[in-house]
Amino acid sequence: MGTSEKIYFYPLWLRIWHAFNALGILTLIITGISMQSSFETAIIGFNTVVNLHNIAGILVFISYLLFFTGNLVTGNGKYYLMKIKGFFKNLTKQGTYYAWGMFHGQKSPFPLSEKRKFNPLQKISYLLVMYFAVPIVIITGIALLFPEIIIDQTWGLSGVFLTAILHSTMGFLISIFLIIHLYIASVGKSPLDNYKAIISGWHHL
Template structure:
């Protein structure tokens, strides 16, 4: 089957993806310094930088929620258990035997069932846990400015544990994600797609692509 370069990741999506990657990486880096894992910026600066990055992260999240809702792209993340076993089998066995990908990537369905489930979990559980515990931590930490005694938080330890667990889950996600992005058609095809927006996909996606966006530019590679 012939393949074509298809515009799969729109510019906002790519901006959001890379900003999120940078911010989460930076938040993890400064966060684990605050945690005491190592010393790089120094505790005071690490806290200051962590705080600045959190405001940027929250701003990005607000814009991204708006984008997902207005474009309908949130539908891409609704989890499905269909084909999930096939996808797991592929990552555990098939990938080492050069088996074909069990699910095909298209403009309307660019995430495989495992990605849908993982990203849904990140959006619904892990990131909200990180942001909520982080905000509670922030305002508990500086009671002279914005105390939250009204919601009667007894101990910072409880919040810190939740925040650290969310951070560890995010770090595990990043490490797994870095491995999985190398498992596309070629080692760099997924990375290139997220940088340029274009990915080489099978021609069967032609009709779907038209439904998605009639203005899309495509080139044919026989």
């Protein structure tokens, strides 16, 4: 592997956004789990945890607005576009590579380049997280910040309860995404390579 085989994949603004977002989401997950389990004698009290969760939530909301408008305004959005043709075939191809191919010396079916930053599995998971789970978690989160705006009763259930269930379900899915995201990142040139890349910006091909 020579130095020529690397691309400046992640510009500074992107790395800063990624780090900011990651910290916010980590805080939300930790405080979220803490509230879920509501340890009565937590290291930091319940009130503090709730406040932290609220503040981190608002910061991640702002961060999401930056992400959303940024992808509309700059060219960064194009990396997320997926081809309809062969949609499932491509996903299976990438999945098979992770489960089988990479252990049998096969080359990645969608090698990354200047034009392709994400493989199809990355694209679909980023799309689902950033354009489905995160918006829902933000909307329900804002609703829970102002619970008086939520409908009182639906289908014989408390509206606040349903909103909270939706909020924590999406939060859970985002946490699961994070675990897989962190693990898959170790499948690189070397196990630590991708982690270094998101800090330095340079990705080894």
